[in-house]
Amino acid sequence: MGTVHDDDPLLTIGAFALRARLSPKALRLYDRLGLLAPARVDETTGYRWYRADQVERARLVALLRQIDMPLARIADVVGLPGADAAQAVAAYWAEVDERRARQATLVAHLRDRLSGRRPTMFEIRTCDVPEQTVLAERRHLLADELPRWIPSALDRLTRAAAECGGIAGTPFVAYHAEVTPDSDGPAEACVPVTDTRAAEEWAAANGRGSGAVVRVEPAQRLVYTRITKAQVAHPQILSAFDAVEDHIAREGLTITGPCREVYFAEDWDAASATDEVCDIAFPVGRKGATG
Structure with a gap:
């Protein structure tokens, strides 16, 4: 709080509030x-006094509150020299602009979804995938963590696959539950490998530290649509998921496992925004079908 000298001019909270153009309630x-x-602060009455040189800090805090800066960041900014504080405010506002841009795109998606419009047409396809052994890494994470985790996890598993006979299929990410800003999945990065026994040996030796496991994916039929690099971004990708799910419902099929993003680029x-890079897929079966 700093040393207060006897000759420092002190202002009552009411006088300071007038000079700072704030209310006593805000100061408290x-x-x-x-x-x-x-x-x-008077130890008996709890009454507050302020120095005149605190006015600028009070006004700065009030202004930062008006741009919805989180309190922890305000505490950091007011403790910085002027030029550094200006850079911190600029960095915060750049984050706000980026977040608002994402939210505007999401609003457009919601309007289309709620009104029943489908501005993008997706070609729905079907394929059969044979039984395959996969190296997998499962993680609970939120939506904003996915863009960093997916490439790093697939890279780790791809390098490990070299010790398991090599890659036997296209890497994919399976979602065992919703991954959103509020729901943390889990998601599972998977790389098919050639040699099951070698994969099991690798997992026994390295899996505990890496979090990777080996499992066998059953043979299954996938209903999917192919999307571009631009469409992989959220929330554009949600339209692809919706299109595949709508097709599955219309065809009288039932979803038999977690949805997945299959990364074949x-x-x-090097891929451009218009290059196709990913399949949005759901494993399916006929309603009422058994074993």
Whole structure:
């Protein structure tokens, strides 16, 4: 809080509130949040006094609150020198702009979905996938963690596949439950491998530290649609999932396992926004079919 000298001019909370253009209630809140402590507090009455040189900090806190900056970040900004504080505010606002852009895209998706419009037409296809052994890494995570986790997990599993006879199929990510900003899945990155025994030996030796396991995917039929790199982004990808699910319902099929994103692009970074890079797929069976 700093040293208060006897000759420092102190203002009552009412006088300070007028000078800072804030209410006493707001000043008490800032004190409680640790953003602006009074220069002196009467131990008996609890009455607050402020220094005149605290006015600028009080006004800054109020302005940062008006742009919805989180309290923890406000505490950081008000403790920085002017140029650094300006950079911190600019960085925060860039994040706000990015978030609003994503939200605007999501709003457009919601309007189309709720009104029954389907601005993008998806070609629905079917394929049969044989039984395959996969190296898999499962993780509970939220939607904003997926773009970082998916490529790193598939890269780890692809490198491990070299010790398991090599890659035997297209890598994919299976979703065993919803992954959203509020729901953490889990999601499972999978790489098919050639040699089941070698994979089991590798997992026994390395799986505990890496989190990777070996399992056998049964033979199954997939209903899927192929999407471009631009459509992989959220929420565009949701339209692809909806299109496949709608087709499955219309055809009288039932979903028999977790949905998946099948990543077949040979060089993701080199792919353009219009290049097809991924399949959105659901394993299916006929309603009422048994074993």
